[in-house]
Amino acid sequence: MFEIDPRSATPIYEQIIKKMKELCIKGVLKPGDKLPSVREMSSMIIANPNTVSKAYKELEREGLIETLRGRGTFVSKMVQKKLDEEKIEIIKEELRQIMIDAFYAGISFEQIYQWMKDMNNEFANAFHK
Amino acid sequence: MFEIDPRSATPIYEQIIKKMKELCIKGVLKPGDKLPSVREMSSMIIANPNTVSKAYKELEREGLIETLRGRGTFVSKMVQKKLDEEKIEIIKEELRQIMIDAFYAGISFEQIYQWMKDMNNEFANAFHK
Amino acid sequence: MFEIDPRSATPIYEQIIKKMKELCIKGVLKPGDKLPSVREMSSMIIANPNTVSKAYKELEREGLIETLRGRGTFVSKMVQKKLDEEKIEIIKEELRQIMIDAFYAGISFEQIYQWMKDMNNEFANAFHK
Amino acid sequence: MFEIDPRSATPIYEQIIKKMKELCIKGVLKPGDKLPSVREMSSMIIANPNTVSKAYKELEREGLIETLRGRGTFVSKMVQKKLDEEKIEIIKEELRQIMIDAFYAGISFEQIYQWMKDMNNEFANAFHK
DNA sequence: GTGGTCTAGACCACC
């Protein structure tokens, strides 16, 4: 399904969240699709079940997935996209840091813009609606 | 000089690093400028000298500043800017995450691009050279 | 595991780094081996956990070890061994100083060469490959 | 005469000592030669007179130079070369560290040996007597 | 005055 890097500085549960979001945005995972159970997932990516559970709980809290008692976990149909001012400020601040890091890494403005366009394509042009 | 948020999830020493980079890229701090001493800075931002020291050490490792024994710490000339493939991949991956988060926060592609242009201006058009 | 001299002029954290490198090069520590935890090591060598942590961090930065979140620290596979020009110059300069000091200490050229060969044997002929 | 690097991790006074020893061993400075005064030297290499003084004192303690009251400082005629067991052990230990660092930097055994021979030539074959 | 090292002890996130 995807791979996680236990050596990475970002926590494993966060890596799972990110990967799941990516799969959803790319359309690999569609609304209504059933996710692997916590146990299945934990053996697939070689992680502690508690860690997977934590990721699923957070994804559920964010509304991306839903748990149906006894049936399993599914990709949620409702894509909320609430405009949370606080969240937007955080993202803007993160973007600022990326720009600064990119400058020090010698990356050009155009390169970043190109990457963004590529990613938008990759995401099936999820933006622009 | 700048402010630190001790409640933030990002460690104080990282906040210092980010702020310093920003001051440098904006031209507020110029090559050769003397930084506040570890003790001065620690009292300015109300943090432990060790925490400031950790930030300074990391900035030195990255080549942004240099310390002259017994004299203090100074903004370096930054001759490097070597293209580190690994670093570039990390930045690209971070950008990807930003894009994903932005999508879920309901931010438009154009909005992100506008922010990028604004930041480039703010950074005295450090890019493009 | 090894001993540290708290009276030595070389910092404890550097002594740890050196000893660990030596254990690795001698084959006592093999890739994948788990290192003592920071707390274990600190009680073993009677030093502060922070000091051990500093040594581990530096070893990780150099790529000799890697930490798996919440699981511990392990000897890494060491795929790198990239030829860093700057690093090589530093080593050459250090060698020059050794030669000068050896001359003033009355040590012969042959003696140094013999020591080098002995060490190479001790290191399981790590060189020459 | 020579240059010192205020950014280096090795103290300035030690850098001076090393450079002086190197000049002596290379034959640039010969027994009886007059050294620049502390003030001259400090302005030449842009360092604090106290720092130069500290270096001169240490060199005098080691017997490499001599101060004649009111006349100045001169390269000493007596090259002692006392076989100090403790000093020899220290040098051997330093050599061991160099070998370890060289291994991790990917430098070959032959390369080190070649450097040693080159340096010996540079030192006017000071060794081999 | 400067930064570098170390200790003791605390709290936290992650697994």
Add this chain to the structure above:
DNA sequence: GTGGTCTAGACCACA
């Protein structure tokens, strides 16, 4: 359990 961060306070070498 693991390592990561932070504080308070100490001592030292260097310039």
